Amino acid sequence: MLKFLIKGVFRDRHRYFFPLLIVSSGVLIMVFMLALINGYMDSFIRQNSGFETGHLKVVTRAYSELISQKPYDLGLLDIQSDLQRWKQAYPQLDWVERIHFGALLDVPDSQGQTREQGDVIGYGVDLLSSAKERQLMGLDKALAVGKFPAQASEILLSDKAFRRLRLNLGDPVTLIGSDVYGSLAFMRFTVVGTIKFGVEALDRGAVIADLADIRSMLDMEGGAGEILAFFKTGKYDPTAVKRVRDGFNRQFSDPEEEFSPLMLAMSDQNNMGYLMGMMRYLLGIFSLVFICIMGIVLWNSGLMNGIRRYGEFGVRLAVGESKRHIFWTLVLEAMVVGVAGSCIGIILGVLISWYFNIKGLDVSVFNRNSTLMTEDVVYTYVSLRTTLAGFIPGVLSTVLGAMLSGIAVFKRQTSQLFKELEA
Amino acid sequence: MNKLAAIVLLALCLGLGAALPDASAILRAVDANLTSSSAKSSTRMVIHGKRSSRTVGSINWSQGSQKFFTEYTAPPREKGTKMLKVGSNLWIYSPGTDRTIQISGNMLKQSVMGSDLSYEDFMEETSLAEDYSSTVEGETVYDGRACWILNLTAKKPGKAYYKCKLYVDKTRSVILYELLYAKSGKLLKSVQYSDVARIGTRWYPRYILFKDELKDGRGTEYFVESIAFDISIPPGTFTKASLKK
Known part of the structure; x- marks a missing residue:
């Protein structure tokens, strides 16, 4: 029966061409759009997890209550032995320690007096012992001028702040902040490179320094504001993440x-969670709208076919085929x-x-005014699910x-059939 | 009968009014105890943080209410840090970076060494009588001492604390308790003074408990270990050059 129907469909160009064209182009668009949205979501997760959230993050309970303020004074102190235990308990995770801090960047003149000052957002990350953070934070791509810190007391500064403060590579600067106990903390650094992230909040004034320097400056030996954990597979799996948490x-x-x-x-x-939920919701809406539009178009196509x-x-009904059978063969x-059509699409x-x-x-044209942390180039991602x-x-x-x-x-009225056929 | 009652009431009011002294006279007496032409003190500050307590030691020199110099002696991390106030300018010297930084603007609101004191507190002029208009609210007994309760309102804008309520020891003219308010009426800080001792001709509190009311915690204890008034201070102490010495 199926073989008969297939032959019937494909020997009559009118029966297959238009619906096939619509379905395949619709599925093509659908697969591409889903791959694009998936790619965008992957980029969004990769960028945000690498820079900010990790797949998982460990903080103190006190810190978590004020997490948007990044209160490193409520961070994890003397954490190294605990971290070793966590690493053993969760070998599937990679761990990185970070300290986010706010500071004043002071530029001295030749006499050592303040020439310029500016507020900066600081990131203390492990720059010297491994290249992991460079990759997670996308620093290789963000480096605008100069080089990466190769030794203690070297920092990267956002390109805008670098220009605003009229600095040159190799210039000494002093970071002034509060240590973990609230005392004023000073540390002298050398600017060896500048960075551009394409995110206004960071580009206005970000400092990337080695974790050991920032620990020393903020009196947080062996401590960290936050410890980020990433699955070694690199993929964000919400179920596994919740299980580990x-x-x-x-x-x-x-x-x-x-x-x-x-x-x-x-x-x-x-x-x-809300943003990712929204994206999943949009995917669902997108699929539903697609089905509705395609359904309407193909309904119309079916009606046209029905007229033809x-x-x-009429003949099939006349020779005794039931209406139900005709319907199901259609x-x-x-x-x-x-x-x-779907296979072609x-x-x-x-x-x-x-x-x-x-x-x-x-x-990038869509990201110009965006405050979301996303990459300028999105790589589509096709999966079996897509x-x-x-x-x-x-x-x-x-x-x-x-x-x-x-x-x-x-x-259809069979009583009118012969009249129709005669006509 | 009504006339008699009115006369009695008037007499009572006048009598009560007469019992309350002039608030500015009390403030001048307080100022006389607190200020001097020059002073040198050795102090210890015990800062009770959320996680632990730590002790910060310092030696301080002052000249009038405009010049102030502090050298921190403990803990080791802070040793050698110096602070200089001259008029409305405040500088900090960090030996680790060998830099002298002027503290201004929002940085003045930062806590001093993580304590309940801010740099702004250091910038305050010490003459209460000059800076505040005052009224006597009444009297009370505080910490076993008879006290006047004074309400102070800043004469000039820009003061760190717009309103203050002081409990002033009646006989020793020393503040025993102080509540410091913002213009909105919000309580910002409370200060308790005790261990009042006779030092030369003046009464001086040797223990002060500062409490930033906007923060959790047990406050900052300030111990005056030694203090000498009207002494000679080496010339050049209150200059930026002395910070690097």
């Missing part, structure tokens, strides 16, 4: 102790076209997405369109 907090966190460590998932921080095959249905034919969609997965798509998400609506919309137009079969 809950296990960690059960094992290592004491709700009664304000300086006890507390693990937060990425979705617990910076409204990320009006006579054929649905089956649509399914054949839907499957074929998926192949084309995957090919185009693959191209942009390698070359990337420049979306292809299925294109395939299923492709078939569904074709079947839905055929079912809607096929209702007309039930309205």
Whole structure:
């Protein structure tokens, strides 16, 4: 039966060409858009986790209550032995320690007197012992001028601040902040490079310094404001993240102790859970809208087909075929076209997405006024889920369109049949 | 009968008014105890932080209410840090960086060594009578001493504390308790003074408990270990050059 129907569909160009064209182009668009959104979401997660949230983050309970203020004075002190235990307990994670701090950057003149001053946001990260942080924070790409710190007391400064403070590479500067006990803390640094992140808040005045220097400046030996953890696979898996977070907090966190460590998932921080939920919601809406639009278009196409095959249905009814049988053969034919069209759409969609997965798509024009931390070039990401998400609506919309137009079969009056055929 | 009652009431009011002394006279007496032509003190500040307490030692020199010089002696991390105030300017010298930085603007609101005192507190002029208009609210017994309660309002804008309530020891003219308010009426800081001792011709508190009311914590204890008034101070002490010495 199926073989007969397939032959019937593909030997009649009018039956397959238009629906196939619509379904395949619709699925192509769907697969590409889903791959693009997935790529954008991946970029968003990668950028935000690398720079800010980690896949998971450990802070003290007191710190977590004021986390938006980055209160390093409530950070983790003398944490090295605990960190070793956590590393052993969770070998699937990579850990990095960071200190975020606010400071005043003071530029001296030749007499050692203040020439310029500016507020900066500081990041104390491990720059000297490994290249991990460079990769996580995207520093290689962000480096505008100069080089990376190669020894203690060397820093990177945001390019805008560097120009505003009329600095040259190699100039000495003094960072003035508060140490972990609230005393004024001073440390002399040399600016060896500048960075541009493309995010206004950071580009206005960010300082990246080695963690050991910042620990020394802020009197936080062996401590950190935050400890970020990343899955070694590099992929953010919400289920695994929640499992690790809950296990960690059960094992290592004491709700009664304000300086006890507390693990937060990425979705617990910076409204990320809401943003990721919104993106998933948008994907759902996108699929639904796609099915509706395609369904309507294919319904229309089915109706046109029904008019063209009006006579054929009449004859089939006359020779004794039931209306229900005709309806289901129409649905089956649509399914054949839907499957074929979706396969073509998926192949084309995957090919185009693959191209942009390698070359990337420049979306910097949309990021100009954005405060979200996203990359300027988005690399599409195709997965089995993406292809299925294109395939299923492709078939569904074709079947839905055929079912809607096929209702007309039930309205057909056999009593008028011969008159119609004579005419 | 009504006339008699009115006369009695008037007499009572006048009598009560007569019992309250002039508030500026009390403030001048307080100023006389606190200020001197010059002074040198050795102090210890115990700062009770959220996690731990630490002790900061310092030696201080002052000349009038305009010049002030402090050298921190402990803990080791702070040793050698110096602070100089001349008029409305404040500088900090950090031996680690060999830099002298002027503290101004928002930085003045920063805490001194993590204590409940801010740099702004150091910038305050010490003459209460000159800076504040005052009224006597009444009297009370505080810490076992009979005290006047004074309400002070800043005469000039820009003061760190717009309003103050003072409990002043009636006989020794020393503040025993002080509440410092913002213009909005919000309580910013409370200060308790005790261990009042006779030093030369004046009464002086040797223990002060500062409490920043906007922060959690047990406050900062300030111990005056030794103090000498009207002494000769080496010339050049109150200059920027002395910071690097």
